[in-house]
Amino acid sequence: MIDLWRKHFVLTESMLEMECTCLTPAAVLKTSGHVERFTDLMVRDPETGECFRADKLLEDAIDDLIASEPTMASEQREEHLRIQRQADAFSPEELDKLLLKYDCKAPSGQPYSQAFPFNLMFKTSIGPEGTSVGYLRPETAQGLFVNFRRLLDLNAGKMPFAAAQIGLGFRNEIAPRSGLLRVREFCMGEIEHFVNPDDKSHPNFKSVAAKELVLFGRDDQLGSGKTKTLSVGEAVSTGLVNNETLAYFMARTQLFMEKIGMDPTKLRFRQHLKTEMAHYACDCWDLEIKSSYGWVECVGHADRACYDLDVHGKATKTPMLATVKLDTPQDVEVAKLKFDRKALGKTFKKDQRVVSGALEALAENWEDFAKVASDLETEGKTVVDGFEITKDMVTWKKTSKKVHEIKFTPSVIEPSFGMGRVLYSLLEHSFYQRESDEQRCVMRFNPQVAPNKCAVLPISSGEEVNAMVSQPGCISLRMRTQTSQISWLWF
Amino acid sequence: MIDLWRKHFVLTESMLEMECTCLTPAAVLKTSGHVERFTDLMVRDPETGECFRADKLLEDAIDDLIASEPTMASEQREEHLRIQRQADAFSPEELDKLLLKYDCKAPSGQPYSQAFPFNLMFKTSIGPEGTSVGYLRPETAQGLFVNFRRLLDLNAGKMPFAAAQIGLGFRNEIAPRSGLLRVREFCMGEIEHFVNPDDKSHPNFKSVAAKELVLFGRDDQLGSGKTKTLSVGEAVSTGLVNNETLAYFMARTQLFMEKIGMDPTKLRFRQHLKTEMAHYACDCWDLEIKSSYGWVECVGHADRACYDLDVHGKATKTPMLATVKLDTPQDVEVAKLKFDRKALGKTFKKDQRVVSGALEALAENWEDFAKVASDLETEGKTVVDGFEITKDMVTWKKTSKKVHEIKFTPSVIEPSFGMGRVLYSLLEHSFYQRESDEQRCVMRFNPQVAPNKCAVLPISSGEEVNAMVSQPGCISLRMRTQTSQISWLWF
Structure with missing residues (x-):
């Protein structure tokens, strides 16, 4: 299956492929926000100290309630299900209230403790001194982000391009269960497609535009509770799916699932609620596959915008930029700088190149430089990247320049596969019992994935x-x- | 290269292949001895607290000494090199003395602290309560050992058989360096060949018996310092290599290296010194490959005897046994037991089945049971597996029984590949500069491994x-x- 995945995505689309380490220095995951925010909400049994995942408790409580009241009015049931679908998007306070409302009790009979965040990364210490902290990567993507400049070089600077990675991810799940569906160590296949944020079209979009997908949009989840079947082209033109590249990968994922033998009637794409998405993300769609465990998210499709490259670029002071050539050169207003190297050197010593570099970068676009210019004129000083610049250090002239290319931080569009979940779902979809005799069970695999x-x-x-x-x-x-x-x- | 490895070993020899997790519960690695003994000796700079690997310091000091005295008598040099070759086999006290003798000083100018063991496993905690300890596996082998009974079942109970695993290993190296040669996370390919300890012949041994290998035996390392070139057949018949199966895999490894394009003149097999081997091992041979870093061990070949299956069987109270059918049934002396269930039940309650089971197991061979019998006769009581048995609980009769099969704990013979080291060596062996122009460098890969x-x-x-x-x-x-x-x- 992994072989087929590599052919379907990596080889067919000439992606780069890379293998990074599982052990990741804390700095990388601090920058990406995982150290602070990669958490699930947990509650404790106040008597035994045992821990539970708060959103799963809520989901189970709603299942139980609905099962225990078969005569419940359908409107009321819909309302409960709406709450259930948002379970992992609530704040700790909201969850506390809902657990009370649904009368969830800990095994000891007492109410649960307040919900609190629990970081899902495995922590360890690297090196003999025990002073540097490392984590097992919770996703493979970060390795590709920090290597972005190398990948871009390997691709001869051309944009857009994609890099893929197949490897292990680790999450310290509060309650691992359901076979391969919720485990603490799992195989992932992730693709990071780097694209110009102002142009998220995809060259091969036409090849999939007519493909129909079952879509469960945000509004339908909070409203009708029903899915829509739309062609990929319509989904983008009506604005339901944010852009062509995101939709292209959703269609490619659907095609992959059909190729390996998944039952197409048990596939749907569910959009993330606004409250569920990271603050920087534009749009996210999970491919959910139906099995005996219900609808389970197996593949994420996220437009992560420029967030990751931006934060890593800032943290390492290494701008992660790509360039595109312009068909016709454009005139832009810039500032032409002249430094007083003596004054700079006296104040900043060995940092003087950093300071002048930062000013040069701002000067490339008059809009960015305007504030520095007005500050220096009116106040006689300004602060750039933490350095205080005074009027005697630099003079400038506003002028215009022809530019043949523009620089930008690429947006990232990421399909992320949980290989274990896909495999488990495939096993279920490939299983049947003969009509004449339930004892005669068959695993009918598509020849391409048959072991x-x-x-x-x-x-x-x-x-x-x-x-x-x-x-x-x-x-x-x-x-x-x-x-x-x-x-x-x-x- | 990994693909080719799988074909050369796993598919060609119909081995089983399995993928286990990297995160391993502490219990498994406590049982295997890794928690206690998987250590390197470390010394500290007493002023800065910086840590160093003691054996590497010694090796470097000897290199420096030899380089600084080009006129040294060859006998003297040989003596230094002999010590260097044993560097990782010394005890902490021996290393302390040698570091003093070779005048090794810490960067701060002071002598190093005493050598102390440092565990090379990465530790983490599993689950939300933080109470269960886990380690990242230092080798993939343990996963296969604890799954031995499943593997044997999958092989329909037939012996001998082998199981392979390709996956990541983790070691918290004190001083990672030399590119891919010493890293903290690496890809391993390990084969565990399970065999009857009384019959370590190999059915395909003839196919490799004529193959010549460069062997650097224990005696030659401590004596002449020279290697011998022997056919595999001779190596076994002269007793240099302990048994056919071990030698068979050494030959297969040599063939693999030649197949992927390694330079055969830069390959040798070095036997472990007695002090270097684990106490339970019968014989170990490392394939060393010569590169610009000198001779580097890239593949281990170890006869681990029954140690691993034995300790895991005892720790989990699940005997890890295999059976072979005998061509002609044998008579063995056994004890036929008769229990007084009432007396047993009164004393042991729900443990009575465990106690009677333990006695039945001993009774299968009179030699094992003889001590119990004599204790009960003379003392009236005895202790079996921690339970005190008294005379009233059991009576017995010595008798003989025809047996058609015998049970045993299999021995394990393990070739273990460091894929990164093999890959690095291959890159070096595939590199050359054109004679006419040193600037024109070529990587000449064997087509089978060319990317x-x-x-x-x-x-x-x-x-x-x-x-x-x-x-x-x-x-x-x-x-x-x-x-x-x-x-x-x-x-």
């Missing part, structure tokens, strides 16, 4: 077959001995 | 080629634009 291939050959004890079978080659094979050697089983 | 394949095609802007190129297929391809589109580059 074993077999051939039925005529019985033969001839030299030729024996020689072929005993010769160590590149095919692993086994003889089937149970049924008097009627057949050979190959795999 | 890019290319085809040179005639120039064409015809419809046919464009259609082929723009169609998303399973081949990732790139147009080469630098040289006026003279060629297409495929990969």
Whole structure:
């Protein structure tokens, strides 16, 4: 399945592929916001100290309530289900209230403690001194972000482009359960597609525009509770899905699922609620797959905007920029600077290059430089990147310049696959019982993902077959001995 | 390269393959001895607190000494090199003395602190309560050992058999360095071959018996300092290599290295010194590959005896046994037991089945039961697995029984590949500079491991080629634009 994934996404679209480490220095995950915000809300049983995931308790309580009152009016039931669908988007205070409202009690019989955030990353210490903290990566994406400049170089500076990574992710789940669906160590396949934030079109969009998807938009989740079936083209033109690239990957994911043998009637894309999304994200759609555990999110599709590259660029003082050539050069207003190197050197010593560099960067666009200019004129000084600049250090002239390219921090559009969840769902979708006899269970795999291939050959004890079978080659094979050697089983 | 490894070992020899988790509960690694003994010796700079690996300091000091005295007598130099080769086999006290003798000083100018063991495993805590400790696995092998019974079942109970695993290992190295050679997170390929400890022959041994290997035996390391070139058959018949299966895998490793394009003159097998080996191991041979960093161990071949299965079996009270059918049934002396269930039940309550089970197990061989019998006869009581048994609970009769199969704890023979080290060495062995011009460097890969394949095609802007190129297929391809589109580059 992973092989097929690599072919369907990485090779077909000429993506770059990279393998980063699982152990990640704390600095990277502090910058990305994971150290502070990668949390689930947890409650404790005040008597035993046992911990529970607050949103799952709420979901279960609503299931129980609905099951216990079969005569409940459908409107009322819809209202409960609406709350259930938002379970992981509530604030701690809201959850506290709802747990009270639904009368959730801890196993000891007491009410739960207040909900509090619990960080889901595994922490360890790196090196012999024990002074540097590391985490096991909760997603593979950060490795690609911090290597963005290398990836861009490898792609000869061309935009847009994508980089993929297949590898392990780790989350210290409060309550692992449901087989492969909620585990603490799992295989992910992530693609980071880097794109100009002002142009999120996709060159191959036409090839999927007619493909129909089952979409469960934000408004429908809070309103009708019903899904819509739309072509990808319509979804983008009506504004339901934010942009072409995001929609393109949703369609490619749908095609992948159909290719490996998933039941298309059990697939839907659910949009994140505003309260569910990170503050920087533009739009997020989860592919949910239906199994005996209900609808389970298996693939995320997120437009993460410029957030990640921006924060890493700032934290490391290494701008993560891409350039596009303009078809026709544009005139832009810039400031032409002249430094008094002596004055700069006296004040900033070895930092003088940093200071002049920061000013040069601002000067590339008069709009950015205007405030510095007016501050220096009126106050005689200003602050840039924490350095106090005075009037004697620099003079400038407003002028115009022809530019042939523009620089920008790329936006990132990310499809992120939970391989274990996809695999588990596929096993369920491939399983059936024969109509005539429930005891006869079948796993019917699509040949492309079937783990074993077999051939039925005529019985033969001839030299030729024996020689072929005993010769160590590149095919692993086994003889089937149970049924008097009627057949050979190959795999 | 990993693909080829899988074909060469796993598929060709019909091994089982399994993927276990990196996060490992502390219990598993306590049982295996890693929590207590998986350590390197470390010294501190007493002034700065900085840490260093003691054996590496010694090795470097000897290198420096030899380099600084080019006129040193060859006998003396040999003596220093002998000490250097044993560097990682010394006790803390021996290392303390040697560091003094070679006048090793910390960067602050003071002598180092005493050497002390430092555990190389990354520790973390699993679950929300923070009470259960986990480690990142230092080797993949333990996952296969604890799953031995499942693997044996999957193999339909047949012995001998092998299981392989490709995955990440983690070691909190004191001083990571040398590119891919000493890192804290690395890809391993490990094979555990389970075999009857009384019969370590290998069915395919003949196919490799004539293969010649460069062997650096224990005696030669402490004596002549020279290697021997022997056929695998000779190595086993002279007793240099302990058994056929171990030698078989050494030969298969050699063949793999030659297949991927390693320079055969830069390969040698070095036997572990007695002081270097774990107390339970029978024999260990490292494949060392020569690169600009000297001889580096890249593949371990160890006969781990029954140690691992034994300790896990005892710790989990789940015997890890295999059975072989005997060609002719054998008579063995056993004890036939008769329990007084009332007396047992009164004393042991719900543990009575455990107690009677333990006695039954001993009774299967009179030799094992003899001590219990004599204790009960003379003392009236005895202790089995921590339970005190008295005379009234059981009576017995010595008798003989025909057995058709025997049970045993399998021995494990393990080839263990450090994939990163092999890859790095391969890069060095594949690199050369043209004789005519040192600036023209070439990476000459064996086609089987080459990352890019290319085809040179005639120039064409015809419809046919464009259609082929723009169609998303399973081949990732790139147009080469630098040289006026003279060629297409495929990969």
